Amino acid sequence: MKENFIAYPSPNHDLRKGGQNTIDTLVIHYTGMISAQKALERMVSPSAKVSAHWCIDEDGTIYKIVPENLRAWHAGISWWRGRRDLNDVSIGIEIVNPGHEFGYRPFTPPQMNSLVNLCQEILKRNPIHPLNVVAHSDIAPDRKKDPGELFDWSRLARKGIGIWPNSIKTSPWHRPLKLNDHNSEVKLWQSKLAELGYGLVQDGIYGENTELVVMAFQRHYRQARIDGVIDHGTSNILDHLIEYAKAL
Numbered sequence: 345m346k347e348n349f350i351a352y353p354s355p356n357h358d359l360r361k362g363g364q365n366t367i368d369t370l371v372i373h374y375t376g377m378i379s380a381q382k383a384l385e386r387m388v389s390p391s392a393k394v395s396a397h398w399c400i401d402e403d404g405t406i407y408k409i410v411p412e413n414l415r416a417w418h419a420g421i422s423w424w425r426g427r428r429d430l431n432d433v434s435i436g437i438e439i440v441n442p443g444h445e446f447g448y449r450p451f452t453p454p455q456m457n458s459l460v461n462l463c464q465e466i467l468k469r470n471p472i473h474p475l476n477v478v479a480h481s482d483i484a485p486d487r488k489k490d491p492g493e494l495f496d497w498s499r500l501a502r503k504g505i506g507i508w509p510n511s512i513k514t515s516p517w518h519r520p521l522k523l524n525d526h527n528s529e530v531k532l533w534q535s536k537l538a539e540l541g542y543g544l545v546q547d548g549i550y551g552e553n554t555e556l557v558v559m560a561f562q563r564h565y566r567q568a569r570i571d572g573v574i575d576h577g578t579s580n581i582l583d584h585l586i587e588y589a590k591a592l
């Protein structure tokens with residue numbers, strides 16, 4: 345299926361440092377602005393210095409902002425699976441939604457249909473590992489919440505886009521780990537989060553950064569409760585995903 349789109353070109357791009365063959369990551373965002381028009385205007389404004397490759401409006405319209413072979417400016421300071429500055433290697437899709445600041449609301453069915461079609465085409469064109477289909481909040485947990493806990497990652501995974509914990513592995517019970525804890529168990533779970541791709545220091549200290557990473561993990565994979573606590577439910581999902589990822 346070929347995606348239909350409207351060209352809405354932005355000057356906010358440059359060359360990918362490693363060339364276009366380096367594309368291996370897909371980053372999903374929400375626009376976080378009061379209207380689609382405002383978001384589109386911002387992405388083509390030279391002074392804003394931001395953009396994405398694609399933008400999907402709530403009626404399902406797809407806008408092509410930056411050609412995929414070029415480097416769009418959507419990720420900012422970021423880290424995933426051992427690499428920083430994901431703009432070099434990623435394709436960025438902005439989904440129109442006012443976001444947590446201006447009235448976060450469910451993504452619309454036409455929007456999600458368009459997104460699934462677009463992502464499937466992107467995955468055909470580019471060798472993107474399922475673990476590299478990420479939220480902006482996954483790669484910049486200290487700054488970003490998008491696309492947030494209303495985003496239907498399970499639907500994407502059912503369509504072959506990214507991963508989702510379908511069956512939950514039951515891990516050995518442990519007491520909840522939370523901010524200011526400091527022990528070897530914290531270090532163990534930090535290493536598991538890092539194994540999945542998150543950027544955090546594995547020092548056994550449950551500091552603010554660890555809490556933010558746990559919240560990013562929950563926003564993606566355990567959307568019912570985002571509290572930054574590694575409870576048994578959170579660790580079950582994390583263990584399952586690590587096992588699943590190993591089998592990929």
Ligand SMILES: [Zn+2]
Binds near residue numbers: 373374418480488490
């Ligand atoms: Zn974003």
